[in-house]
Amino acid sequence: MKPDRPWLTLAGIAIALGLLPFFMPDGTLDLFPFAGARLPFHAGFVDLATTILVFGLFAIGFNLLFGHTGELSFGHAMFFALGAYATALFAKGFDVMVGPVHLQFAGSGNALLALAVALTLVALWAWLLARVIVPRSSGIYYSMITLAFAQVIYFIAFHWGDLTGGEDGLQGIPRPEVPGLPPGWLGDGVHFYIAAAVVAFAAIVINYGIVRSNFGSVLRAIRENKQRARFLGYDVEKYRINAFVLSALFPALGGWLWAYFQQSVNPDAGSVDFSGRVVMMSLLGGINSFAGPILGSFVYWDLQNRFARFDRYWPEIIGIVFVFVVLLAPRGITGAVEDLRRYGVGAMVRRSPGRRSERPAP
Amino acid sequence: MLHEIADQVFNGITLGMLYILVALGLNVILGLMGVINFSHGSFFMLGAYVAYTLAPHVGFFPSLLLAAAIIGVLGMLFEIFLIRPLYGRIPEYALLLTYGTALIFEQVARRIWGDDAVRYPGLPDWLAGSVNVGSYAFPVYKDVFLVAVTVVILTAVWLIINRTNIGVIIRAGTRDAEMVEVLGINMPFTFTLVFGLGSFLAGLAGALAAPVYAIIPNLASQWIVLTFVIVIVGGIGSFWGAVVGGLAIGILSSLMELVFPPAVELTGFIIMGLVLLVRPRGLFGVEGLFE
Numbered sequence: 001m002k003p004d005r006p007w008l009t010l011a012g013i014a015i016a017l018g019l020l021p022f023f024m025p026d027g028t029l030d031l032f033p034f035a036g037a038r039l040p041f042h043a044g045f046v047d048l049a050t051t052i053l054v055f056g057l058f059a060i061g062f063n064l065l066f067g068h069t070g071e072l073s074f075g076h077a078m079f080f081a082l083g084a085y086a087t088a089l090f091a092k093g094f095d096v097m098v099g100p101v102h103l104q105f106a107g108s109g110n111a112l113l114a115l116a117v118a119l120t121l122v123a124l125w126a127w128l129l130a131r132v133i134v135p136r137s138s139g140i141y142y143s144m145i146t147l148a149f150a151q152v153i154y155f156i157a158f159h160w161g162d163l164t165g166g167e168d169g170l171q172g173i174p175r176p177e178v179p180g181l182p183p184g185w186l187g188d189g190v191h192f193y194i195a196a197a198v199v200a201f202a203a204i205v206i207n208y209g210i211v212r213s214n215f216g217s218v219l220r221a222i223r224e225n226k227q228r229a230r231f232l233g234y235d236v237e238k239y240r241i242n243a244f245v246l247s248a249l250f251p252a253l254g255g256w257l258w259a260y261f262q263q264s265v266n267p268d269a270g271s272v273d274f275s276g277r278v279v280m281m282s283l284l285g286g287i288n289s290f291a292g293p294i295l296g297s298f299v300y301w302d303l304q305n306r307f308a309r310f311d312r313y314w315p316e317i318i319g320i321v322f323v324f325v326v327l328l329a330p331r332g333i334t335g336a337v338e339d340l341r342r343y344g345v346g347a348m349v350r351r352s353p354g355r356r357s358e359r360p361a362p
Numbered sequence: 363m364l365h366e367i368a369d370q371v372f373n374g375i376t377l378g379m380l381y382i383l384v385a386l387g388l389n390v391i392l393g394l395m396g397v398i399n400f401s402h403g404s405f406f407m408l409g410a411y412v413a414y415t416l417a418p419h420v421g422f423f424p425s426l427l428l429a430a431a432i433i434g435v436l437g438m439l440f441e442i443f444l445i446r447p448l449y450g451r452i453p454e455y456a457l458l459l460t461y462g463t464a465l466i467f468e469q470v471a472r473r474i475w476g477d478d479a480v481r482y483p484g485l486p487d488w489l490a491g492s493v494n495v496g497s498y499a500f501p502v503y504k505d506v507f508l509v510a511v512t513v514v515i516l517t518a519v520w521l522i523i524n525r526t527n528i529g530v531i532i533r534a535g536t537r538d539a540e541m542v543e544v545l546g547i548n549m550p551f552t553f554t555l556v557f558g559l560g561s562f563l564a565g566l567a568g569a570l571a572a573p574v575y576a577i578i579p580n581l582a583s584q585w586i587v588l589t590f591v592i593v594i595v596g597g598i599g600s601f602w603g604a605v606v607g608g609l610a611i612g613i614l615s616s617l618m619e620l621v622f623p624p625a626v627e628l629t630g631f632i633i634m635g636l637v638l639l640v641r642p643r644g645l646f647g648v649e650g651l652f653e
Binding site (some may be wrong): 066070072074132133135136137139140141143144145147148149151152155156159160272273276279280283313314315316318319320322323326327330 | 396398444447448451452453454455457458459461462463464465466468469470472473583587590591593594598624625627628631634635638639642
């Protein structure tokens, strides 16, 4: 266990969130933002910083499951999409016929109520799903089943045009008003980033609490050895179900932000591509570390912006980077840095971490 | 109406044959090595493209075999250079790695063949026509040739697994690969062979699908998800699971076209949900395997 300095960690994260937009003046990392005659802050690219936060939240949820409980979900985009669609429909209202039943809602500008609806809906769906999946599967079987169920959400979003707008999705979602601030305050990209950073920080604190609680320790015990955890008297299945539901809530929160941020939602939010992205982010950053998922989100978007400019086949490069990470540094950037600090350069390669017998303690 | 149902059933059989080949390929690899290959769909897609590219130059039959063989060799190289370093790690890492390579393969296909669908140049005359049975016209390629090829390949794979020495090694390895290695069998070599066989089946299915369906780079992601569903329905690592699962999902999703068209793509998932509730390991699955 590392020395216990929670306040320092959280203060560091708060500062990082505050500074993030300054270090991405043109969409990629710039280590010296204040050097030269350039403006350190480009309003157009602050949106990228917001995107990083949204996906950071998404990755935090995924990591709670994969990094801490040891279960690889390849379908977490379904919770992101559900959260985003629930928010969009709550904000815009809907008017559909489900068989003989006429469902109608006028729409509401209350963002907190939208959040409550999104979280409740996702929690319910995740709980139902977990009740089916968790007792019946683990390991790679679990990954395949979560992927398949995520496709169900994707296809429903794609084909139920009356409710979801089909392939085009829902557009024109109004950004909410913040009481006490001038109307339309969130319409500005910088303001929206500030609001998103506050939400992200709150979520990070909650996640920090979960990870460091007894509950978090039990999850890691389950990751290391299910049977041992069971013999110690823990109801493994119940913990796995709760972990699944909790880990679904962070993507839902991300989806809530995403809907207001993009002011539109389309079925891509629930695609395999989105699920895979968040898997890659978490691994890039490092699944066993606390800051890993957010760092991974940052690195992913940085890579994408760097390469998408001159190469329209940029996912190829991300794929190559990802393959190298899996082969050579399976604990991601934070893991590699830690190994470097502990063992030096040569040892990092020789150790080939991630073996079954020596999964590192968080 | 009866005619339409028959149409859809035969469409479903065509689709089912391809599903069977792809799912069997995935299952053979999964069964022996416990490796789930996300790039399996990419091998299917590449098989279709390779057959499309070769057909005008070498003719229909050689293009079919060459495409499958090329993808088989690609699979073996893939296993040697990328999967082998991951043995000894938790199995999730193979899934993650093959997800990354699937991204790469898709972009490579876009680079070479473009983003838009390409159309197969055309079948030889004797395959392009149809046979009349009563008032019903069967397209020769889809309803006769594809089924015949699949049955031949299935029989061959079944014989390899159940009647040859390499099959004994594969079946024993599925139970306990370490023990088989202790007995003096070169397991890494067997793994490579089996990975090659699985990839060969995916490549062959792709080559067979090339004349029937539009060939596009995202065939890979569409097919891999469906293959997962078939494997879950049939049971992980099971030969008959792949056969029954593939055929059932092929036919039922085609029939859904008549019942409720928007739900066609959901059919497989609905079946999967039902099967999971009743038989958690799939129709032919064995409890405790690969968990």
